Amino acid sequence: MSGFKNVAVVACAQTELRTAWSSAQHVDLISSTVSNLLKGSGVRLPDVDFVIDSGSDVLDGRSISNCGFLGAMGAHHKEESRVEEDGLWAAVYGATKIAAGAAEIGLIIAYSKPSESDPSLFYSSQVEPFYQRPVGFDHLAASGIQAQQYLLQGGGREADFAKVTARAWKRASANPLVQVEAILSEDEIAASAHVAPPLRGAMMSRPLDGCVAILLASRNVADRISPRPAWITGMGSAMDNHAFAVRKPGRLEACEAAAKAAYRRSGIDPAKASLAEVSGSSAAGELMVLEALGLSRRGQGFEAYEGATAINLSGGALPADPIMATGLVRLAEAYRQLSQPADHGLSSPDTAIVHATGGVGMQTHCVVTLGV
């Protein structure tokens, strides 16, 4: 592998992603996940130098919710930080600490229980309150307009929305970590009711409950923890304008910028990546992300699924969007695919692109590249 061997993903653990974990509260999900992570890795909690966690106070229904979750996270009297962004940003933060030589092993946790509230209020709480919120502008409206602009100005095809959705749900149904009760066919998706035209109900990502945790390790110890560490070769993140209406229509410039930063560092050619795990908050969003990441040509998002790079073998975010944990789940999926390729029908994958997004109409983006 070319590039840097400073920090690697060496272990991951995850609960099943369910429509509702009504039998468990946040701390139950978190402590079970972290316990399993440590057991599987052989790392003991005293070996962990820091804990960084991602979640949303608004979704959790309490302020500074990490304070109440510290014990469950294994962060008692440890260096702990909270990232109020998707867990992939927490992983970037942790990787930076290790790369700087400040630590050797970091525990990264992200969790979500959107079933406990109305996730549309989580998004509308992020909308500007003077000009936008009173109008009824929200994540759904932003996603609908974004999809329309992708068709009109980005050169996309509406028929691809049902295709990408059907593919994602089919993949997710084969993923033991995603609860899928019924799979909709492409025709059923294409005929379902509009929620924000041109988007139909099934074309929006489905919020799910769950928790994921990973261990990051320095080069001094990574090889001794994992038989196949996934080295972090590049990282980038970028944020677009908060006002949706002033962003560039039909494309995701912040995603392009995040990818550029990550690729510059790793020297990776996205077209030659073995696999990619990306997040889209709608079917149009997933296609736009694939284009912004350089995995397909402009307006030709769907061609990425037919290319050399294995895209979202997990099913991606459309069937399983544990808001704030979705991107860290992508990192865990990519790690599993790189470290146990045969389980995922891969022969000898050596590079992965991992992507997370957040905000109303996918305002923020984070890209991490991995190599083995």
Next chain:
Amino acid sequence: MLQAPDSYPIDRPPLKSTLSMPYTLTPGRAAGVFLAETKNRRLVGSRCGSSGLVCVPAQDFCPSSGGADMELVAAPHTGAITGFTQTRAGIIATIRIDGADFDFVHRIVGAEFAALKVGMRVEAVWAQTPTQSIMDIEGFRPAPDAPVGTIEPLGEAAEPLPMKPYHMDLHYEHAFGPFYGRMFDEIGTNRRLMGVRSTHIDGALLPPREVDDISYTKTGTWVTVPDTGTVRAMSVIHLEFKGQKEPPPYIYAEIQLDGAVTRLIHSIKGIDMSRASELVKPGTRVRAVWSDARTGSLSDISHFQPIPDDVEPTST
């Protein structure tokens, strides 16, 4: 995977909770003037001194250059649709006001969704009664023949609206999970306080939990603790604040129940409140006074009250 939560199925309905958040939002200069001028049926925009680009509605910072040198301008009431969709809130569109360089979002009114097209000319529909809100424009309606307007100097303008009261309610249904679930069931059903044994020190953890915070090993042995304990810290609350359950003054105390290694926060009553800080101190022995209600929550304990002349049991 995740054995613990599933191994103790509980059927407690979730805990309903509402966060009711009052705000006094500060619009700042640009949005403040915009909101103050809607009653005059004027649409205020801003032009950046460095980029020359125009925002409608007005912003304090240029979305392109980030510059703060923004001159307020009067914008026309006409423009064109640049994108649209339909949600439960109605038809939401991005609109480019004539002469502006950026879009903004608003509603489309007086039109069928199917009849809309990107590029369609629209004009503002003003509300009859202004409320100093963006909704003083009810929305934009198709106006195919509306002449293309121009950005003009604002001239005399109203003082910016200094503050806008706002309110947000967030509703939750929190799962109890197996540990809190059993603890509250025992309180409601059996009037019994239960925790789990700590795995690093001799004593019970309340609330109970799957792993011991400090040793990070699995707990799991349930243990009953008495409803007597010792005050470890206390405060007499005199301040009034939002979300308070009772009028001040009252005592909040950290109480270590006998046999527990954790502290429980509850109120202490049954004393002459004028002598509160003299009668209740760290070390004061207290006993739970149970209420008649059985709700399966900590409020089933009405309060704690001092036990005169009692002595803390020595730990073994």
